[in-house]
Amino acid sequence: MDILEILSAVRMLASKNGLVTCRLTDEKGDVSDAGVKTLVIEKPEEIKNSFGEWFKENTEAPETVVLKDVCSIAVSSLGETGRQRIPGRVVIVTGGAQGFGAGIAEELFEEGANIVVADLNEEVGSEMVGKLNAKDYANKALFVKTDVSDPDSVENLVKETTLRFGGLDVMISNAGILRAGGLDEMDPKTFEIMTKVNYTGYFYCAKYSSKVMKIQSEYSDGNHFMDIIQINSKSGLKGSNRNFAYAGGKFGGIGLTQSFALELMPNQIKVNSICPGNFFDGPLWSNPENGLFVQYLKAGKVPGAKTIEDVKKFYENQVPARRGCRVIDVVRAILYAIEQEYETGQAIPVTGGQEMLK
Numbered sequence: 001m002d003i004l005e006i007l008s009a010v011r012m013l014a015s016k017n018g019l020v021t022c023r024l025t026d027e028k029g030d031v032s033d034a035g036v037k038t039l040v041i042e043k044p045e046e047i048k049n050s051f052g053e054w055f056k057e058n059t060e061a062p063e064t065v066v067l068k069d070v071c072s073i074a075v076s077s078l079g080e081t082g083r084q085r086i087p088g089r090v091v092i093v094t095g096g097a098q099g100f101g102a103g104i105a106e107e108l109f110e111e112g113a114n115i116v117v118a119d120l121n122e123e124v125g126s127e128m129v130g131k132l133n134a135k136d137y138a139n140k141a142l143f144v145k146t147d148v149s150d151p152d153s154v155e156n157l158v159k160e161t162t163l164r165f166g167g168l169d170v171m172i173s174n175a176g177i178l179r180a181g182g183l184d185e186m187d188p189k190t191f192e193i194m195t196k197v198n199y200t201g202y203f204y205c206a207k208y209s210s211k212v213m214k215i216q217s218e219y220s221d222g223n224h225f226m227d228i229i230q231i232n233s234k235s236g237l238k239g240s241n242r243n244f245a246y247a248g249g250k251f252g253g254i255g256l257t258q259s260f261a262l263e264l265m266p267n268q269i270k271v272n273s274i275c276p277g278n279f280f281d282g283p284l285w286s287n288p289e290n291g292l293f294v295q296y297l298k299a300g301k302v303p304g305a306k307t308i309e310d311v312k313k314f315y316e317n318q319v320p321a322r323r324g325c326r327v328i329d330v331v332r333a334i335l336y337a338i339e340q341e342y343e344t345g346q347a348i349p350v351t352g353g354q355e356m357l358k
């Protein structure tokens with residue numbers, strides 16, 4: 001067993017009465033001063049049995065687990081968590097530095113999750129994580145610089161997450177980019193970059209997160225459900241004029257979701273996509289310098305529009321709910337996907353009625 005397997009196994013086995021986090025300590029499996037709340041395991045193969053024996057005599061998890069001559073692991077439980085909905089879960093949010101991703105990270109942190117913000121933007125992502133940790137909650141946040149289009153970088157993200165928290169329960173593949181353009185404008189390089197981030201990046205997220213989740217499934221009692229959630233788009237449900245590179249990648253993402261779902265349900269891993277409508281208040285649309293509202297106004301895309309407000313109204317009027325999608329709308333769908341245990345392989349629309357399933 002390598003160290004990531006040991007940590008994931010220990011976290012599941014110690015989580016009998018509520019999720020815990022597990023972290024390596026500096027001691028290398030030294031049993032000489034093992035305290036009363038220490039579980040000593042002679043050999044890695046004996047992990048399951050040793051925990052079985054521990055819980056015959058104790059209701060609480062051990063505070064320290066020592067694998068003799070291998071490593072020592074500090075186990076922490078969150079204690080009283082009040083009405084939080086996902087206390088102690090370990091959640092990665094890719095593209096979590098801004099936009100939907102940042103909002104999702106903040107909301108799920110309030111719900112008790114340990115959050116890993118994974119983003120290319122180190123400055124903004126670290127600042128955000130600092131803000132979350134300043135709340136001094138029992139759950140914590142971590143920033144890991146990540147490029148989702150690079151498999152080594154995503155593998156490292158999962159490794160850093162496991163070393164910090166002892167495992168991974170929810171992977172939210174949210175990072176995405178949009179470069180619009182028709183066939184005449186779209187150059188092959190841009191198409192390729194978009195596909196690597198929006199489509200292939202999701203494959204890397206599922207590949208490396210499922211590896212740890214499968215170990216957790218092996219060591220849990222069969223009731224520990226995990227989630228891979230892709231933030232897709234309404235453009236994954238219906239073609240998008242002069243925006244095919246984006247829509248194509250998002251359609252493909254739903255094919256991945258359905259296929260991963262079939263493969264991973266036996267391991268208690270649910271896989272779902274969430275398909276939000278336009279997030280008009282987010283930077284993609286509202287950035288005053290290069291947001292889509294400014295771009296569309298300058299390009300005269302909306303006939304008769306003289307101001308940004310005119311462009312915004314035009315788009316809002318296309319939504320039956322008469323407003324754009326908000327972070328909280330997406331978070332409610334994410335919490336549904338996590339809390340239910342009987343649905344996988346779905347593409348859940350959150351579009352204010354703009355897109356409906358056939």
Ligand SMILES: NC(=O)c1ccc[n+]([C@@H]2O[C@H](COP(=O)([O-])OP(=O)(O)OC[C@H]3O[C@@H](n4cnc5c(N)ncnc54)[C@H](O)[C@@H]3O)[C@@H](O)[C@H]2O)c1
Pocket residue numbers: 094095096097098099100101118119120121146147148149173174175176177197231232233234275276277278279280282283284285
């Ligand atoms: N904004 C919308 O209207 C809208 C609507 C539906 C779906 N979505 C989807 O929601 C997700 C988030 O969109 P958003 O509008 O919040 O985006 P955004 O541009 O505001 O933020 C995206 C974040 O992802 C990061 N990122 C970009 N490339 C990355 C990479 N290769 N590796 C790691 N991080 C990377 C960026 O640094 C940024 O922090 C995307 O998948 C998008 O397709 C957005």
